[in-house]
Amino acid sequence: MKSGKTRRERVITDEVAGYITRVEELSYEVKVQDVMTRDVKVATPDMRMVEVLELFREFRISGAPVASKGELVGIISIEDLIRALRGGDMAAPVSEYMSSSVITVKAFHPVVEALKVFTQTRVGRLPVVDEFGKLVGIITKGDITRGLLRALQSTYQEEELRRYRASHLFDDIVSDRTSLILRYTVKARDFVRGGRASSSIKRALLRLGAHPQIARRCGIAVYEAEMNLIIHTTNGGTIRVEIEPHQIYMEAVDDGPGIENVDLAMQPGYSTAPEEIRELGFGAGMGLRNIQRCVDELSLESTPGVGTRLKMHIYLSEGREQLRERGDEIKSMTRQEMKQRSSRDDSSGDH
Amino acid sequence: MLLMRLLELIKLIDGEVLTEDVEMDSEVDGGCGADLMSDVLASVQPGAILLTGLCNPQVVRTAQMADVTAIVFVRGKQPPEETIALANQEGVPLISTPYGMFEACGRLYQAGLPSSEMPMSEKP
Structure with missing residues (x-):
C-alpha cells in the first residue's frame, strides 16, 4: 500500500x-x-x-x-x-x-x-x-x-460561557412548566439529508447538559424514526421533540400510508422495505425494536390511509441514568431492573 | 493491549485516512463490524470503531448517533464525495483499508482490540 x-x-x-x-x-x-x-x-x-x-x-x-x-x-x-x-x-x-x-x-x-x-x-x-x-x-x-495565554483563555471562556448558558436554560427561566420544543420537517426519500434532524437533536441535548447516554438514546431513537419517515411515508413527516427538565418527549408524525398491522411491524426482522433501502443498510426490520430499547415508553398508532404517530418518552427524573451514577450497589440493582424490564419487553413482543 | 489509538489501528490495517483534521491520538475502545445500520445502532457501545462495507452518508449519521470513534471501509472501498463531506462536517474520521471485513476485524482483534458489540439483552 x-x-x-x-x-x-x-x-x-x-x-x-x-x-x-x-x-x-x-x-x-x-x-x-x-x-x-x-x-x-x-x-x-x-x-x-x-x-x-x-x-x-x-x-x-x-x-x-x-x-x-x-x-x-x-x-x-x-x-x-x-x-x-x-x-x-x-x-x-x-x-x-x-x-x-x-x-x-x-x-x-x-x-x-x-x-x-x-x-x-x-x-x-x-x-x-x-x-x-x-x-x-x-x-x-x-x-x-x-498575551497568547490570555487570548487562549478568553476564547475558552467564551465557549464555557455559551455551554453554561445552555445547560442552565431550565434553571434560569421560571415558569410552572418550562419546555423547549424542537421541530423538524423530514422529506420522503431524502436519503442525503437523512439523519440531519436526529443529529441536531442530539447536539442540542448535549448543549443543554444532558447526560451523554441520554443524548445517545434519544439520538438513536429519533434517527430510526427519521429514517422510517424517509423510507416509508408518502409525503414525509415531522419530528417534534419536547425537552423538559424531567423528561424528553419525541414524536414522529406522518400522513400515510399507515401501517396495516402494527404488531407485525413491531416484530424484529419484519420489514416492508424495498431492496434499494436494504442496500443502504436499513430496512432490516430492526428500527422499531431499536427505538423500543432506547426509550422508556413507546406508542405506535397507525391508521392505514390516514397516517402514523410514533410517540417516545425518555424519563429523566428518578430515571436509570441518575441511579446509574450512584454507588455500585444501586448500579447492580438497576442492571437487574433493566434485565427485568427487557425480559418484560421480550415477552410482550411477537416472537 | 490495554489501549489502542487511532494511529496504531490505522497501521494494523494499512489504512488510508480519507477525512481532514483526524486526531490520531483518539483512543479506540473496541470494534464493531456490520453492514446493517440498525445492527450498529442496536449493538455498538460508545467509543468503538465501525468496520463496514457500506459507503453512503447514512453510515456517518449512524456513527454519529452511536458515538462511533471512526469508520473503516473494508475492501479498499472509496466512499462517495457526499459521505466524505458529511464526515468532515461532523468530525467523524473515515479510513479505508484494503483488507476484507473478516481480515480487517481479525487483525484488530488479534492485536487486542475487544469487541464493542453488546448482546441484544442490553440497552444502548
Missing part, C-alpha cells in the same frame, strides 16, 4: 500541526501592540551606566531602548551593564556600551513576526515602532506568552 503510506505520513504531520494550531492561529491573530509593554523606560546615550543600573533596579527591567531626541539609537541590556560593572566603568555614558544596531518590530504586525526575530537573533527584547518608526513600546518573549 504505497499510497496508504504516503497519506499516513501526511496525516502525522497534520497531527503534529493539530497540537499547535490554536496557538499558531493566535500568533497570527494577536498583534504586537496587543501584548507589548507601552510604558517604555527609555535611556539616553549620554546617561551614565550607573543611572542605567538605577533605572533597571527601580523598574525591575533587564533592558531598555536608547533614544535621542525621540529617535531610537540603540538598546542597552543587563549584559552591557555587567560588562561596565566588571570594568569598574560605571561612570561611562550609555553610548559606549549600548548595541547600536537595533532590530525593531512594527506594532501592527502579528506577534508571529516578533517570534521569528526572537528565534533568529537570540535577543531578549525588541523595541516596537509605529509605521513612522517612532518608538511606541517594547516586547519580550514573556509578553508574547502572557
Whole structure:
C-alpha cells in the first residue's frame, strides 16, 4: 500500500500541526501592540551606566531602548551593564556600551513576526515602532506568552460561557412548566439529508447538559424514526421533540400510508422495505425494536390511509441514568431492573 | 493491549485516512463490524470503531448517533464525495483499508482490540 503510506505520513504531520494550531492561529491573530509593554523606560546615550543600573533596579527591567531626541539609537541590556560593572566603568555614558544596531518590530504586525526575530537573533527584547518608526513600546518573549495565554483563555471562556448558558436554560427561566420544543420537517426519500434532524437533536441535548447516554438514546431513537419517515411515508413527516427538565418527549408524525398491522411491524426482522433501502443498510426490520430499547415508553398508532404517530418518552427524573451514577450497589440493582424490564419487553413482543 | 489509538489501528490495517483534521491520538475502545445500520445502532457501545462495507452518508449519521470513534471501509472501498463531506462536517474520521471485513476485524482483534458489540439483552 504505497499510497496508504504516503497519506499516513501526511496525516502525522497534520497531527503534529493539530497540537499547535490554536496557538499558531493566535500568533497570527494577536498583534504586537496587543501584548507589548507601552510604558517604555527609555535611556539616553549620554546617561551614565550607573543611572542605567538605577533605572533597571527601580523598574525591575533587564533592558531598555536608547533614544535621542525621540529617535531610537540603540538598546542597552543587563549584559552591557555587567560588562561596565566588571570594568569598574560605571561612570561611562550609555553610548559606549549600548548595541547600536537595533532590530525593531512594527506594532501592527502579528506577534508571529516578533517570534521569528526572537528565534533568529537570540535577543531578549525588541523595541516596537509605529509605521513612522517612532518608538511606541517594547516586547519580550514573556509578553508574547502572557498575551497568547490570555487570548487562549478568553476564547475558552467564551465557549464555557455559551455551554453554561445552555445547560442552565431550565434553571434560569421560571415558569410552572418550562419546555423547549424542537421541530423538524423530514422529506420522503431524502436519503442525503437523512439523519440531519436526529443529529441536531442530539447536539442540542448535549448543549443543554444532558447526560451523554441520554443524548445517545434519544439520538438513536429519533434517527430510526427519521429514517422510517424517509423510507416509508408518502409525503414525509415531522419530528417534534419536547425537552423538559424531567423528561424528553419525541414524536414522529406522518400522513400515510399507515401501517396495516402494527404488531407485525413491531416484530424484529419484519420489514416492508424495498431492496434499494436494504442496500443502504436499513430496512432490516430492526428500527422499531431499536427505538423500543432506547426509550422508556413507546406508542405506535397507525391508521392505514390516514397516517402514523410514533410517540417516545425518555424519563429523566428518578430515571436509570441518575441511579446509574450512584454507588455500585444501586448500579447492580438497576442492571437487574433493566434485565427485568427487557425480559418484560421480550415477552410482550411477537416472537 | 490495554489501549489502542487511532494511529496504531490505522497501521494494523494499512489504512488510508480519507477525512481532514483526524486526531490520531483518539483512543479506540473496541470494534464493531456490520453492514446493517440498525445492527450498529442496536449493538455498538460508545467509543468503538465501525468496520463496514457500506459507503453512503447514512453510515456517518449512524456513527454519529452511536458515538462511533471512526469508520473503516473494508475492501479498499472509496466512499462517495457526499459521505466524505458529511464526515468532515461532523468530525467523524473515515479510513479505508484494503483488507476484507473478516481480515480487517481479525487483525484488530488479534492485536487486542475487544469487541464493542453488546448482546441484544442490553440497552444502548
